[in-house]
Amino acid sequence: MTTKSDSGDRGLSRRGFLQTGAAAAAWQAVKPAPAPQLSGSPAPFAPGGAPTRLSEHLWVYPDTCNVYAVTDRNKALLIDFGSGRMLELASYIGVSGVDWVLHTHHHRDQAQGDHKAVSSRVPVAVPSHERHLFEDAENFWRNRRINHLYAVRNDFFTLTRNVPVAASLADYDTFRWGPYEFFVLPTPGHTIGSITLIAGIDGKTTAFSGDLMYGPGKVQTLHDLQYTYAGMEGVDFSVYSLTRLLERKPELVCPSHGAPLLNPAPGMEELIRKLSDWYDYWRGPTMITRNRPIAVSPHLIAHHLPTASFYAIISEAGKALLLDYGSASNTSFLIFKDWPDIHGRMRFLEHSIDTLRSEFGVKSIDVAMPSHVHDDHINGFPHLVRHHNAKIWCFENMRDILEKPNGRNIGCLLPEPIRVDRTFRHRETVKWEEFDLTVVHSPGHTEFQMAMFASIDGARVAFTGDAFFNTPARPDDGLRHNLIYRNDVYSDSHMQSLRNILEFEPNIVAPGHGSPFLLNRTDVLRFEKRLEQQQAHFETLLADPDVNFGLDPSWVHIYPYQMVILPGQSRPAEVRIRNHRPTTMQLKITLVVPDGWRCVPEVRQLSVEGKSVGAAAFEVSIPTNWPVRLERVALAADVVADDKYLGQIAEAVVDLKTIG
Ligand SMILES: [Zn+2]
Numbered sequence: 001m002t003t004k005s006d007s008g009d010r011g012l013s014r015r016g017f018l019q020t021g022a023a024a025a026a027w028q029a030v031k032p033a034p035a036p037q038l039s040g041s042p043a044p045f046a047p048g049g050a051p052t053r054l055s056e057h058l059w060v061y062p063d064t065c066n067v068y069a070v071t072d073r074n075k076a077l078l079i080d081f082g083s084g085r086m087l088e089l090a091s092y093i094g095v096s097g098v099d100w101v102l103h104t105h106h107h108r109d110q111a112q113g114d115h116k117a118v119s120s121r122v123p124v125a126v127p128s129h130e131r132h133l134f135e136d137a138e139n140f141w142r143n144r145r146i147n148h149l150y151a152v153r154n155d156f157f158t159l160t161r162n163v164p165v166a167a168s169l170a171d172y173d174t175f176r177w178g179p180y181e182f183f184v185l186p187t188p189g190h191t192i193g194s195i196t197l198i199a200g201i202d203g204k205t206t207a208f209s210g211d212l213m214y215g216p217g218k219v220q221t222l223h224d225l226q227y228t229y230a231g232m233e234g235v236d237f238s239v240y241s242l243t244r245l246l247e248r249k250p251e252l253v254c255p256s257h258g259a260p261l262l263n264p265a266p267g268m269e270e271l272i273r274k275l276s277d278w279y280d281y282w283r284g285p286t287m288i289t290r291n292r293p294i295a296v297s298p299h300l301i302a303h304h305l306p307t308a309s310f311y312a313i314i315s316e317a318g319k320a321l322l323l324d325y326g327s328a329s330n331t332s333f334l335i336f337k338d339w340p341d342i343h344g345r346m347r348f349l350e351h352s353i354d355t356l357r358s359e360f361g362v363k364s365i366d367v368a369m370p371s372h373v374h375d376d377h378i379n380g381f382p383h384l385v386r387h388h389n390a391k392i393w394c395f396e397n398m399r400d401i402l403e404k405p406n407g408r409n410i411g412c413l414l415p416e417p418i419r420v421d422r423t424f425r426h427r428e429t430v431k432w433e434e435f436d437l438t439v440v441h442s443p444g445h446t447e448f449q450m451a452m453f454a455s456i457d458g459a460r461v462a463f464t465g466d467a468f469f470n471t472p473a474r475p476d477d478g479l480r481h482n483l484i485y486r487n488d489v490y491s492d493s494h495m496q497s498l499r500n501i502l503e504f505e506p507n508i509v510a511p512g513h514g515s516p517f518l519l520n521r522t523d524v525l526r527f528e529k530r531l532e533q534q535q536a537h538f539e540t541l542l543a544d545p546d547v548n549f550g551l552d553p554s555w556v557h558i559y560p561y562q563m564v565i566l567p568g569q570s571r572p573a574e575v576r577i578r579n580h581r582p583t584t585m586q587l588k589i590t591l592v593v594p595d596g597w598r599c600v601p602e603v604r605q606l607s608v609e610g611k612s613v614g615a616a617a618f619e620v621s622i623p624t625n626w627p628v629r630l631e632r633v634a635l636a637a638d639v640v641a642d643d644k645y646l647g648q649i650a651e652a653v654v655d656l657k658t659i660g
């Protein structure tokens with residue numbers, strides 16, 4: 001971008017600013033701004049220049065990033081903030097104050113002056129997936145791994161100090177201010193949590209796109225597009241984001257670096273093409289925009305390319321029932337799975353629904369059902385509820401996990417609660433549209449899994465989640481399964497699951513990962529044998545003859561596992577016991593809390609019958625004057641079972657503040 005250093009208007013050169021002659025002509029109607037009366041020359045480490053008017057209610061100021069000002073009468077809203085100098089230039093753009101600062105992403109060049117906004121009582125709104133990198137920036141720095149650096153993503157461009165955040169800009173939501181509606185389009189790429197804000201301004205659909213693109217066919221950096229070691233994730237995401245933005249037909253694109261772009265489509269298409277070529281040069285896995293669901297039969301659609309496969313059963317009326325609906329691609333799942341950041345949340349990007357509508361006649365997403373509670377299978381569910389009015393149905397034991405995910409510390413949970421509309425009992429059959437759906441409990445991979453059966457287009461289909469996979473480690477293994485102790489798995493769980501599935505004699509299996517396949521008897525027999533072998537291994541390896549004590553890390557656990565308690569508050573906490581013995585167990589339990597906290601009662605005694613569960617209830621309270629030194633503390637349960645002192649064998653965490 002060019003700036004006239006000491007010319008009369010001290011603003012951006014209009015010629016350098018606008019991309020084409022036609023664009024320049026379109027802007028002729030806008031009067032040049034009067035010369036700014038700035039108080040003296042800018043201080044060292046502050047930008048010079050003055051805001052340029054793009055149209056009646058839109059200005060841009062070239063700070064450490066472009067700061068855009070949208071005006072409504074005598075107030076302005078800023079998009080990104082740079083050093084914060086725009087606060088001093090408010091009168092220059094004819095407003096008396098700034099109502100909001102909205103950020104497209106968390107980089108320091110966008111936000112390094114935010115403390116000025118905060119001290120001037122100007123609220124700051126940030127992308128919800130980057131909120132912790134503003135308000136908890138200092139904690140980010142305490143925990144960011146630097147040695148053994150493989151997580152190379154440029155979150156090193158995070159602010160050095162915490163910035164209080166007034167609001168989150170949630171994906172696919174709308175932020176309203178005055179007459180303007182800013183639609184929040186998730187546009188990961190330059191950063192993983194980046195957003196583009198789209199609003200109608202002075203008659204033009206205007207997109208504030210952060211650093212998604214610099215100019216026609218250009219990005220400012222490639223290094224920001226690498227998240228993992230030698231990865232290409234940001235390139236894949238940028239192509240996705242540009243494609244989605246293009247579909248919304250912006251007439252003016254306002255980037256954080258580079259010049260605002262009128263008639264942006266050709267330049268965006270050029271960038272999509274060039275980034276796709278760059279991706280293909282490295283021969284990465286399939287890009288999100290190339291993933292497409294396929295028809296298995298007229299009423300059954302499958303998509304096996306995202307990490308977790310999902311399925312759509314489509315009724316004659318055009319209603320769809322989705323079995324699972326997770327990440328848009330393997331890449332978009334793995335970057336969260338392998339990332340060490342404690343606040344990082346798996347970001348959901350809408351995918352495939354446009355294809356279901358345009359190619360497969362889907363008119364609405366009526367119901368979504370999880371095969372099991374794992375995040376890779378369900379992280380699109382909150383979006384389906386919020387933006388597609390889908391109902392959520394599930395097997396009965398999943399309800400508590402979905403609605404209160406903070407309750408348990410088990411594998412792969414999505415932290416966002418999902419409200420359940422109806423549950424199914426073991427072996428219950430329900431009619432949905434013209435289909436009979438039967439659900440059974442299918443433990444093993446996790447206790448919180450179902451298998452669902454339906455006759456679709458003449459085939460007897462079993463939706464089996466992660467009960468087993470058609471990818472044997474060795475050819476003679478038949479089907480393959482996995483074992484994750486953290487998921488509440490017991491010695492006979494997998495076998496129980498297989499029996500429940502075989503009882504319905506399915507011929508097509510629609511698994512949770514990979515493509516649908518025909519179930520063959522030889523493979524099933526081999527698989528059954530392997531499950532028997534697994535049980536034999538448990539018995540030879542484990543010391544306790546009641547082997548489940550050696551498989552179940554949560555046989556004693558505190559519920560809920562994650563609590564938020566502030567000084568002056570109390571919360572109920574239960575210690576839950578799964579007695580894997582055939583005989584009654586006598587327990588004596590106390591909660592170990594920080595000095596100064598109260599726990600009532602001090603000790604609980606209870607007996608839990610053989611092969612059953614029991615619970616001891618406590619109330620934990622924090623005195624009003626307790627000095628918060630740490631934001632998270634751990635509690636433990638000290639346990640005596642059948643006169644044997646086992647010690648602090650269960651734990652939970654208490655957060656004394658919340659993020660986001
Ligand atoms: Zn940036």
Ligand SMILES: [Zn+2]
Pocket residue numbers: 372374412445466
């Ligand atoms: Zn799973």
Ligand SMILES: [Zn+2]
Pocket residue numbers: 308374376377466512513
């Ligand atoms: Zn899975």
